[in-house]
Amino acid sequence: MVGKSKSDLVFDVFVYVILTVVLLIVVYPLYFVVIASISDPLSVLAGDVILTPKNLNLESYKMVFRDSSVMTGYRNTIFYTVVGTTVNMVLSTAAAYALSCRNLKGKGFILGMMVFTMFFNGGLIPTFITINNLGLLDTIWVMILPTAISTYNVMIMRTFFLNSIPYELQEAAIVDGASHFNILFNVILPLSKPILAVMVLYYAVWHWNSYFSAMIYLSDHNKYPLQLVLRRILIQSQASEESLIDAQGTFNRMLQGETMKYALIIVASAPVLCMYPFLQKYFVQGIMVGSVKG
Template sequence: MRALISSDFRRQSKGDKLFDIMNYIILSVILLVVLYPLIFIVVASVSEPDAVARGEVWLLPVGLNIDGYKEVLKNTDIWQGYANTIKYTVTGTLLNVCLTIPAAYALSRKELVGRNLLMGMITFTMFFGGGLIPTYLLVSGLHLNNTMWALIIPGAISVYNLIISRSYFVSNIPEELFEAGQMDGCSYFKFFFSVVLPLAKPILGVIVLMYAVGHWNSYFNALIYLRDRQLYPLQVILREILIQQEASMSMGGSAASVMEQQRIADMLKYGVIIVSTLPILCVYPFIQKYFVKGMMIGSVKG
């Protein structure tokens, strides 16, 4: 394989070689810009806070300090937040997929009467919404306040995910398949479950990841709709920890006390970032191939 690539490179013109070299350089720079902050956070989270404050930490840990993780993980509210976030993410993503995929497939069928009008009305909501107050009144009117459903139902379908799913079905589900299924007596529902879903794994990977990341990172709706602390997701709990630490620093005290509080705040900050993002980082490699393939195929036409 390596010999084949090198032979292809030798057969290229000088302009093509220069173009490829420039692409590699630019992409390498972009990779470093994107990857280095993540590396720095991981390294800083296990380094001595004083060394981080002095700017001595670059690529390798300076000293070894995991007190930040200890402080974060010994907080019982964090484990409750983790359980809540996992529940919201799994339930919300399942509902999102169960609504988005059938709707996208229905809108991709040419025989659906008024599908262009429906698609236009749905797309309209991407640019114009009711705003926070009408949405809050609607959620309150449905008696969803202070329940997990206030975080799930209002965002049950993402228009963007619906559009890319519809584009995928239009591009990758041949009409001949449906015609062949009809000749064998296959109904719309049977065709959808027996043929369409098995062929939709790439786009399923895309929207599952998008919805799951959205639920995992969400905190604003929880601040608006939840009052019971036992229902708080992880992101709200971590936000409270950081705010409480900053508030304790603003109360003042001796110089030594302020420096120690700053030291603890730095430890907590990096530990909180790692704790909150680690599950998504662990899941992503397993569905990366579906994510990339679905994004490329779903964006061809629509």
């Protein structure tokens, strides 16, 4: 605090107060999810759970994991995410590199075709019939192959390869006799860690959260991803008007659902949350440090 004028001090205090308020607004809902998930559902409903968990119990987690489809869902989602992201990364990198080469013939046409798919598609039913005719229906590959490439992500990577890596580096490699594979693996990729990290994150989170294609194309419950299982549990815990037919069952399910939904949020998002810190360093790392001099 040495050397700070009074007005600086006031300003600092002001900034800290605002930041603290913003922090609380952001953190409190997350904190509430955690404490609600380990509280008694009736206390949550009655609004007693505000700052600390009430009538601590892990019943909701027990219920989540008692449902065997949650564990199979977990396993499937991890599989779809890991394999899917790998396929995505290999294909996207290959496509983006090829499209960033200056001497690729017909580049404009290929790019045009790819961009076209961003604006127009066949619609749900024709896509379904195509998938059906390809024999992909109700196989695990339907979760991976039809979405093997995201045009948008390829565009981002291509732009990065073109604009952020000086062409002089590639020229230098060509002079040294490097093939396209050499250039890609030894020049481009090592310099593209940040964009690769971003892409991995994009793709992985997308796979982790996706449920719609599973809902349409999968019939076998043992292939359902976690999100679809969670969706079912959540929807089913919402009681409808007609449920007076079986009021006690409806009530119990509503009560279970009340804290189970918080437990589900934690169960479903913990792995993705864990991924961020490991990838985060790439976002802030300087990219081009020292590669080209003046």
